[in-house]
Amino acid sequence: MATLVLCALRLSYSKSRYFRAAFISSQPERDTERSHGKVVNVAIIGAPNSGKSTLINKITERKICAASNKVHTTTKLVRAMCYENNTQIVFLDTPGVVTDKEKRKYNLPESMLSACYKSLRCADVVGVVHDVSNRYTKDYLHSDIIGMLNAVDEIPSFLIINKVDKLKSKQQLLTVIRNLTNGCIAGNPIPGPGNSKKKDSKTEKGYNKFSDVFLISALNGDGVQDIKEYLMCNAKTAGFQYSPDTWTDQTPQVLIEEAVRAKFLDFLAQEIPYKLNIQLEYFEEIEEEQKILCSVVVECPSDRLSRLIAGAGGGRLQQIKSHIRNDLMDVFKKTVVVDINLKVKSKPTE
Structure with missing residues (x-):
């Protein structure tokens, strides 16, 4: 069974599709009532330099969010919007999690951590970007990220595993997914030897309430369109918060x-x-x-x-x-x- 799931995973990534096992619940039906448009607010959180801003820029097709190869490029909450098919996606780009030591070292503003929590309170759905190319952290989520997700566990969330193109062994992906989701996606266990025994909550490395998992390369654009389609399907009928030609709240x-x-x-x-x-x-x-x-x-x-x-x-x-x-x-x-x-x-x- 595990082999079949791994084969499906490989096929999924080769077609730039997101990883959704057959046992995950189906997408909500599209609302045909479009008189007021459809809107979804998406908070994007993750560790520093995981690719949050790059992902948003790819989806919006405009370099709204500053991105670099160093940590803590984003220091404040930034909204980026895209409009398509009478649907508005409002992204809330947040700073990466930061410690007191890093704030002193990099001369960072005190408001960085509060910006993350502010974005979560405004969100309809939360996307967690995780850098799988970092060999030291690829198998677990940052404790602050887990804490944020637990604080808003009533808000749907999905996992975005980024930089998969840099992973030498694609066979590791299934193990990484199990670790980051605690072996559970959308309330259903992932088949395989890793889930045969009951785990101690103290040893869990991830978050077990993700509804979906995407495999992407934000820099190359692989799998990014699937996230956009997913968000558009989860948008709800509402009045637009911004005019369709507005693409950011920044001056x-x-x-x-x-x-x-x-x-x-x-x-x-x-x-x-x-x-x-x-x-x-x-x-x-x-x-x-x-x-x-x-x-x-x-x-x-x-x-x-x-x-x-x-x-x-x-x-x-x-x-x-x-x-x-x-x-x-x-x-x-x-x-x-x-x-x-x-x-x-x-x-x-x-």
Whole structure:
């Protein structure tokens, strides 16, 4: 039986479909009454750098949520929307779970943890993104994530196993799924040797109330469309919270500053980018030319760090600026002209 389930799992992923065993309950029927539209609010939570923002950007087809290759790129609650077939999906992108030690190390705002709980209170469904490529954490959910899910266990939730393309052995997936779901999906046990004995709740590594499990690669887009279809099927008739042409609740100023910050996180080593203060000093949108002009000041704590960021002859800064421009054009779907100015933080006068 376990072999059959594993074969089904392989077939499911090869077709970029999500893993739903035959014993999971069927999707709710589509509501034919569309006079008021359909809406679903989705809270996306997970450990830092698990791919939450990348997933949302893929589904909305717009780089709304800042994403980088470092932890704690997202520091506040961000709403991203997409509209299709009279259905509005409202994503609530949340910061990754953070400890007091990390807050001090990375100079993170106190509001990060509260942003996660705020998103949960606003959600109709919760999606948990888990990085399966991390060999140290792939087999268990972060304790804070489990705590959040237990706090809102009345809200339906689903598991998103991300970065499966980086997993060398696909045979490990069934074991990972059993661990992360405590061997139970939608109230039904997953067949196999791992579920033959009753488990001690103290040794459980996951959450046993997930209704569905998706296998995806958010960066490549594999399996992402299935999540979008799943959410659209679970949307309910309601008045739209935002107009159909609205794609975020963030201001252009915030979007630009966060895009700049994310790109500095990509290009600079260790804790350096977390020490920078980024502020938009000029913004102009020229509607008739479909163009945006903006200038951003990046305040550095020292002159030495400013020279390090600029690179030889300013080459590194020009490279960073080029990537920022491309990201902003993906955000606004317009031509963007951006200027980045480095500034050394002034010392307080005695």
